[in-house]
Amino acid sequence: MLEERRLDVLRAIVEEFVLSNEPVGSKLLAERHQLGVSPATVRNDMSALEEEGYITQPHTSAGRIPTDKGYRLFVDRLSGVKPLSRAERRAIQSFLEGAIDLDDVVRRSVRLLAQLTRQVAVVQYPSLSCSSVRHIEIVTITPVRLLLVLITDTGRVEQRVVEIPEPVDDPTVSELRTVLNAALNGRRLADAPEAVANLPDEARPGLRPHLNTLITVVMEALVDKPEERIALAGTANLTRSAIDFADTLRPLLEALEEQVVLLKLIGEVRDLDTVTVRIGHENNVDALRSTSVVATGYGRGASALGGLGVVGPRRMDYPGTMAAVQAVAKYVGDLLGAD
Amino acid sequence: MLEERRLDVLRAIVEEFVLSNEPVGSKLLAERHQLGVSPATVRNDMSALEEEGYITQPHTSAGRIPTDKGYRLFVDRLSGVKPLSRAERRAIQSFLEGAIDLDDVVRRSVRLLAQLTRQVAVVQYPSLSCSSVRHIEIVTITPVRLLLVLITDTGRVEQRVVEIPEPVDDPTVSELRTVLNAALNGRRLADAPEAVANLPDEARPGLRPHLNTLITVVMEALVDKPEERIALAGTANLTRSAIDFADTLRPLLEALEEQVVLLKLIGEVRDLDTVTVRIGHENNVDALRSTSVVATGYGRGASALGGLGVVGPRRMDYPGTMAAVQAVAKYVGDLLGAD
DNA sequence: AATTGGCACTCGCGGCAATCGAGTGCCAGA
DNA sequence: TCTGGCACTCGATTGCCGCGAGTGCCAATT
Numbered sequence A, B: 001m002l003e004e005r006r007l008d009v010l011r012a013i014v015e016e017f018v019l020s021n022e023p024v025g026s027k028l029l030a031e032r033h034q035l036g037v038s039p040a041t042v043r044n045d046m047s048a049l050e051e052e053g054y055i056t057q058p059h060t061s062a063g064r065i066p067t068d069k070g071y072r073l074f075v076d077r078l079s080g081v082k083p084l085s086r087a088e089r090r091a092i093q094s095f096l097e098g099a100i101d102l103d104d105v106v107r108r109s110v111r112l113l114a115q116l117t118r119q120v121a122v123v124q125y126p127s128l129s130c131s132s133v134r135h136i137e138i139v140t141i142t143p144v145r146l147l148l149v150l151i152t153d154t155g156r157v158e159q160r161v162v163e164i165p166e167p168v169d170d171p172t173v174s175e176l177r178t179v180l181n182a183a184l185n186g187r188r189l190a191d192a193p194e195a196v197a198n199l200p201d202e203a204r205p206g207l208r209p210h211l212n213t214l215i216t217v218v219m220e221a222l223v224d225k226p227e228e229r230i231a232l233a234g235t236a237n238l239t240r241s242a243i244d245f246a247d248t249l250r251p252l253l254e255a256l257e258e259q260v261v262l263l264k265l266i267g268e269v270r271d272l273d274t275v276t277v278r279i280g281h282e283n284n285v286d287a288l289r290s291t292s293v294v295a296t297g298y299g300r301g302a303s304a305l306g307g308l309g310v311v312g313p314r315r316m317d318y319p320g321t322m323a324a325v326q327a328v329a330k331y332v333g334d335l336l337g338a339d
Numbered sequence C: 001a002a003t004t005g006g007c008a009c010t011c012g013c014g015g016c017a018a019t020c021g022a023g024t025g026c027c028a029g030a
Numbered sequence D: 001t002c003t004g005g006c007a008c009t010c011g012a013t014t015g016c017c018g019c020g021a022g023t024g025c026c027a028a029t030t
Helices: A002-020 A026-032 A039-051 A068-078 A086-097 A102-117 A170-184 A189-196 A205-224 A235-239 A245-257 A259-269 A318-338 B002-020 B026-032 B039-051 B068-078 B086-097 B102-117 B170-184 B189-196 B205-224 B235-239 B245-257 B259-268 B318-338
Strands: A120-124 A133-142 A145-152 A157-163 A230-233 A276-279 A291-298 A306-313 B120-124 B133-142 B145-152 B157-163 B230-233 B276-279 B291-298 B306-313
Touching (some): A026 A039, A068 A318, A102 A120, A120 A235, A133 A170, A145 A205, A157 A205, A157 B157, A170 A205, A245 A259, A245 B235, A259 A276, A259 A306, B026 B039, B068 B318, B102 B306, B102 B318, B120 B259, B230 B259, B235 B245, B245 B259, B259 B291, B306 B318
Antiparallel strands (some): A120 A230, A120 A306, A133 A145, A276 A291, A291 A306, B120 B306, B145 B157
């Protein structure tokens, strides 16, 4: 009973603070959230909550604001799921279904997510290693430089320039193309290594050296260190949250421009079916210590094709943001998993 | 003589203000810049300059700051060329020459430019219409869906999915590929329309409908409305210039996310050999009214392949920025024009 | 034991007046 | 045409004061 109400108080504090961005006091809580007790009682609870580290006061004679720990408890135990409005669902659907190719899907999703959450949105392009090969094309640029073009079932087109040690002629290139396609078409890139492992042994001797070179390059470029890509939108929303500027905003913007940071971030949280929330200090990146990240994976079947999420102030509408992230992930997953 | 000194005063004001970001007064000017006259004389000149609209004072009892008109005069007549330091030239060279493909070149240039100028940098990918065709590839996805891949001499790879009205088989696709390549290889995309104009007439009858469809699509997608791309870097630098935040920064960030705006901007100023400067109100975009844009075109030969530049506060080191923009444009032009 | 009303205390904030000083404009003299 | 002098303006800084929101504690009540 007493435990129960204390949590109610915490929930009320979080909700109120998210709304107003001002430290919230006992009087306001008692009258606006039907707690059924007097301000004095609320004060006692608040005192206890502060003792336990869930809330803090910026200075004496001010109300309380949630700590990271407080937000964490709120997210884990206190917040219900806030379903999206019908209008929102409709907006998502109509906004995404006009997309014509992969680039378009990603660009639309990231803008959509930024708009829905009014925060910074991040969408990762489908990882190559989770995709299947639809076609491999080899184009001769010069006799010793080939352009490898890989087309995946997610519609992603990836190209690499390959320098080869000795010149090849067109018939050989054509033969290489046939052999590679036969071995890889329809297979997932993650399975590619074993699929091509003994290709050279089966090929005619004259082809082997080239095949070996190409296979090495393909493996290295597309499987071992695939180029992950990221789309970003809504950085203008950072100015909204009145984060204190010079100190926080700059490093944050710098971090967001750093693909590596974002990839690491998304990589850690791209589970399907789970929306991960990282609050403040829980982020491993310094520049994100004063922000929260809400992210999840998208895709169909077992493993995630990629991840997406938003970055915003800790003072964030977690239920709403989580709902939006989840919904967009579902739509994007369906869209890219199906086609 | 008197005219002469007045301009010296304006130059001094601009330089001082760019450095300090504070309104500059007559005393400071007289003692720091060897004008050879007393503060009182400087005051007279300042009064005249204000009369003519080159400078203004934010409030009585404050120093003067340049107006847009003042900056304009400074850029046009007062600023010498500030050559880059040897170290900077070396940095540019070593930073860019490691690039492996087009994407890499563009990404590196934009970061380099942002770093050199400490401002927001924008680099446009080479326009398709200015590039020549190196190779066209057609890949069958389904019998009625083809993937067109266009490779240009600048290393850009562009792809489009094409829906065709009736199924084609592989030999036909192969034939189409041969015909298209024969007609277009080595030609500039801008010249493509005439190059393919009477291809259908010369082809064997069975090929004509497909050829017509493909030509239409190629023309539409790659020539009429080519997808221009833009790379952006250094948005974090916006926080540096103490632009007043909530009011200016948000619309600015929003504008920068809008590719259309940037493309329009760059498109207007991509002359080769001329670094264009747009100061404050000279920009046609509202969000850029309180910023300056320094940009130019890059490329080899007559027409520009693309444009690049920076966006920063009006209070900007114009000579230095112009030098950096020019230098990077030259290197990028050489890099992309040569290969 | 939990809750409540009462009360003293803290402290940030807004308003106000006084002061300071940088910078200007003007004028008379060289 | 330039210069030194001088009065004036006005934003910024400082210090002070009172208000009020919010707290913590305590004794009384249920």
